[in-house]
Amino acid sequence: MRVSTFTESDSFVGEGPVWDSRTGVLHWVDIPRGRVHVTDFETHKTKTLIFDTTVGAVAPRSTTSGYVAAIAEGFGVIAADGELEVTNAFLPGGARMNDAKCDGRGRLWAGSCAIDFEPGGGALHVLDVDFTVRTVLDGWTLPNGLGWSPGSDLFYLVDSLERSISVWDYDLESAELSNHRILATFDSDEGLPDGLCVDTNGCIWVAMWGGGRVVRLSPQGDRLTSVDLPVQQPSSCAFAGAQRDTLIVTSARQDLARAATIDGSVLALHDTGSRGTEVAFFGG
Template sequence: MTPEIAVRARARVGEGPVWDAGRGLLHWVDIPAGHIHTSAPATGRTTSLSLPTQVGAAVPRRGGGFAAATAEGFASVDADGTATVRRAVLPDGERMNDAKCDAHGRLWAGSTALDFRHGRGALHVLLPDWTSRVVLDGLALPNGLGWSPDGRTFYLADSIAGEVYSFDTDPGDTVLRRRRTLVRIPERAGLPDGLTVDAAGCLWIAVWGGDRVVRVSPEGDLLAEVPMPVHQPSSCAFGGPGLDVLYVTSAREGLELADDDVAGSVFAVGRTGAVGLPSTAFAG
């Protein structure tokens, strides 16, 4: 499991990778730059949309374009980059962070204070009619999100707390029950950031400041570690024709680096022995 550069970039905070199987493309963002990138691993070509706001994540919409989690709340983004705020739910001093669609086409997104103050973070769900509600509050920096293959367990990282939580839920529902800590990462070892769940139900968690991605069982046992050539791996998603390549985003923000340092690039990890779950477009 040796990481290779899939997209050489200088993203300040690369995040939110999502594999578009129908088009064979990887979508990802640079949060503070407000960029939505679309990369074709087969050709190495990347095209970009620039938004006039921070963008924590962007996922394809069923009818084209993207649904984006932004500094204001939720926005629709046309193919030409025109962004329209559809749901302004956040006050000044906060922004949306990581986001992901569930199997029913609803977009779940974590919001955070710009200073990552504990208690100011929350988990929101955006419905296809562009209404939204808060599902969980009292967080700091809600990050990686995912569901078990049967949809009965929901996972959420709170990076500042250093924990990944699991919740019981019903497929098709947005109610979370019985929160418990699945993984705790000591601060000295990094912070749990973005994550993805494979077809076997195991979690792959990018460890920001920890130079690695870890694979964890549904019971919280450490199964494998993938050393990364960057200090701040930020998120991951399975892609490729067989959903067997792990794509890992990374960040340059806050680091003193040479111009040619690979931080901020997207990496591809093959031969993991795992297969991912297909992504779902936003249904709105």
């Protein structure tokens, strides 16, 4: 695979890439800086919105313009003009939202964590299209990358500090999880599993924070491919482009004693031989 720089950035923690085929842009965030970026896939030009709160992830809305956002307080709505309205403030002080993604029915699933990453201080929440919130899991440490199998019958969730990816059976109609098991665990020299995405073959692509690589796993959790990257802290990944065959990888420069110029930028992996699953938007 060939690696290129998709867009240069000095992101503290670049995260949450979302491909939008309707407009040909990539949405992504810089969590601690409260920045939401929109980068044109062809020109690579970026527009940025800045907020006075952390932004863990955004999801474009399917029925109107703007986003729903996973923010420090819980969930919010970002209007087309960039105005942020906090709609669901339920997280306690000392916590924040982290990664988030929509399922095939337009619900937004999001992990939360303690700001100091206290063990057991994390949880998984779902924002339904009517803006009601349900906490699905608690007692986690750093819930992170999440996604679904091509048929939406499996749900994947990373706990970065546990160095694991979990999988459940998933009922798309009821949004219920069952039959939890561990799909994969990682050694310390591999880095921490962070954001993930799933391809049409059901394989899971995982950005390895501190490992400087992206790893592709089989649906059974076996290592298939490892791609070295020129950044130290790849943070998340998503397929983008007209064919959804370019893997976009965000990165972070936060806490790096010797950050290279490219750390914090967004990379593109070409010739992946894979295509991403359809991207779902928020249905409310």
